[in-house]
Amino acid sequence: MKQTAIVRNRLQPRWTGWMFVSVAVLMIFLFYFYPMLQALLLSFKSGTGARIDWTGLDNYKRLASDPVFWTALKNTSLYLIVQVPVMILLAMFISVLLNDSKLRFKGFFRTAIFLPAITSLVAYSVVFKYLFGAEGLVNQALLKLHLIDAPLQWITDPVLAKITIIIAITWRWTGYNMIFYLSALQNIDPSIYEAARIDGASPVRQFFSITTPMLKPIILFTSITSTIGTLQLFDEIMNITKGGPGNATMTISQYIYNLSFKYTPDFGYAATVSYTIVVLIVLLSILQFKAAGDKK
Numbered sequence: 001m002k003q004t005a006i007v008r009n010r011l012q013p014r015w016t017g018w019m020f021v022s023v024a025v026l027m028i029f030l031f032y033f034y035p036m037l038q039a040l041l042l043s044f045k046s047g048t049g050a051r052i053d054w055t056g057l058d059n060y061k062r063l064a065s066d067p068v069f070w071t072a073l074k075n076t077s078l079y080l081i082v083q084v085p086v087m088i089l090l091a092m093f094i095s096v097l098l099n100d101s102k103l104r105f106k107g108f109f110r111t112a113i114f115l116p117a118i119t120s121l122v123a124y125s126v127v128f129k130y131l132f133g134a135e136g137l138v139n140q141a142l143l144k145l146h147l148i149d150a151p152l153q154w155i156t157d158p159v160l161a162k163i164t165i166i167i168a169i170t171w172r173w174t175g176y177n178m179i180f181y182l183s184a185l186q187n188i189d190p191s192i193y194e195a196a197r198i199d200g201a202s203p204v205r206q207f208f209s210i211t212t213p214m215l216k217p218i219i220l221f222t223s224i225t226s227t228i229g230t231l232q233l234f235d236e237i238m239n240i241t242k243g244g245p246g247n248a249t250m251t252i253s254q255y256i257y258n259l260s261f262k263y264t265p266d267f268g269y270a271a272t273v274s275y276t277i278v279v280l281i282v283l284l285s286i287l288q289f290k291a292a293g294d295k296k
């Protein structure tokens with residue numbers, strides 16, 4: 001009897017813990033994993049409306065020869081390769097500047113740089129669309145500075161439209177990543193920098209030999225979250241360029257939207273395209289963990 005009571009007392013805290021998290025676990029399964037499983041099954045079907053039939057790997061064969069998909073993938077990859085490194089380096093640089101104890105009005109600068117991250121995606125996209133319009137503020141400023149002779153077509157030129165998108169998402173998300181770096185920098189013992197200064201290390205040497213290695217977990221975290229966000233890029237494209245001109249700025253997420261709601265609805269093929277984002281996120285996350293040397 002005593003042994004039974006001891007076992008019951010040992011198991012009770014474990015079951016009590018599971019009772020507390022059971023509702024959350026159930027909600028996560030219902031609203032995350034179950035839809036993911038259904039989307040995977042849907043990717044093997046095709047049809048419109050309620051007439052959806054099992055077609056096996058037909059959607060995946062179609063994906064391999066779909067020129068619009070490969071254009072969207074190329075555009076998304078370009079945003080990822082160019083914008084994510086620029087944004088992370090810029091966020092690190094700004095956070096180091098704002099972490100200086102001698103800097104005045106640090107609170108104001110931190111708030112001002114972080115504010116874009118809490119603005120409405122639609123609102124700021126529309127603002128950028130007008131800023132970079134043919135008669136927008138950007139062109140007016142460049143003309144007054146005599147840097148250009150005629151207004152640049154930021155929205156309708158294929159190359160300039162991509163640059164506009166990169167500028168927009170960099171402006172919005174740099175401050176968001178800056179907060180993580182600031183938090184990490186404030187946890188670094190100042191005595192480490194003091195010892196480095198005594199040894200004659202320059203600020204540049206301190207940054208590469210002390211700051212960067214100690215920010216490694218945050219760099220990995222922001223790289224992965226930024227990669228995920230860029231692969232799912234939608235609002236800016238939809239509101240600034242609508243994927244144009246001629247699909248020059250279309251992303252995978254916008255293509256999924258078009259397949260589901262703009263073209264003749266084909267939810268099975270849209271699910272197939274959406275799972276390419278899942279695969280890309282998993283592969284790039286693994287590569288980033290490997291590159292960072294993180295074994296956990």
